[in-house]
Amino acid sequence: MVQRKMNKRRFTSRLASALAVLLMLLTLAAGCGPGDELTDLGGEAPAASEAVPTMPAARFDQPTPVTDLEEASEADRQADEEEAAEEPDIAMGEFVYGNRCAECHGEGxxxxxxxxxxxxxxxxxxxxxxxxxxxxELGPDHLFGSTKISPDGLKAVYAYLISLE
Known part of the structure; x- marks a missing residue:
């Protein structure tokens, strides 16, 4: 009985291998066929067809014109001057003071x-x-680098403190 089970397993294993080989051969044979175009009964090959592109042709838009650097730098300079002329934000100064200074110097x-x-x-x-x-002269207790308070934040705190007079 044990012998029959072993023979049956060998047969099943060989059958599976033979089917796998047959399937691979059929797949290869299908790829080696005559192709999409068949010759007509007269034996003449059809006329060569025109190639069809698989991707659309590249389109290039008109490049963006280069701006006048002198005008651009002048506009930037004017914007910087206008920004510098603005009053510091007292509300922001009060907020920064509350986060950085009020613990020691108190409210207001x-x-x-x-x-x-x-x-x-x-x-x-x-x-x-x-x-x-x-x-x-106060030492490191009052040392606030630019990572703790930004230059704009510092100006805002100063404006807030001056407004308290």
């Missing part, structure tokens, strides 16, 4: 037991920026 810059009042600030904007960026 009134001062706390940790730090003095900033109401009536007498420093110029450059002196204020120097104090914040370098720490000045």
């Amino acid at each position: 810059a009134a001062g706390t037991d940790q730090a003095s009042t900033l109401v009536g600030l007498t420093l110029s904007e450059n002196e204020f920026e120097d104090l914040i960026r370098t720490g000045g």
Whole structure:
């Protein structure tokens, strides 16, 4: 009985292999046929057909004209001057002050037991920026680099503090 099962397995395995080989041969034979165009009964080949493109032809649009660099730089300069002439954003300064300064200097810059009042600030904007960026005589507690407060944020805080007078 064991012998029959083994013979049956061998037969099934050989049959599966033979069918796989036969399937591959049929697939190869199908690819080697005469093609799409058959010759007519007279034995003449049909006339060569015109090639049909498989992709659309490339289209190139008109390039964008080059702008006058002098005009562009003049417009940029004017925009920069207008932006610089604008008043600093006091609301933004109050927000930045609340996030960076109010913990020690108190709400409204009134001062706390940790730090003095900033109401009536007498420093110029450059002196204020120097104090914040370098720490000045106050040391590293007041050191706020450009990653902690942006130049615009610093100007806004200064404008906010000046507005408290």
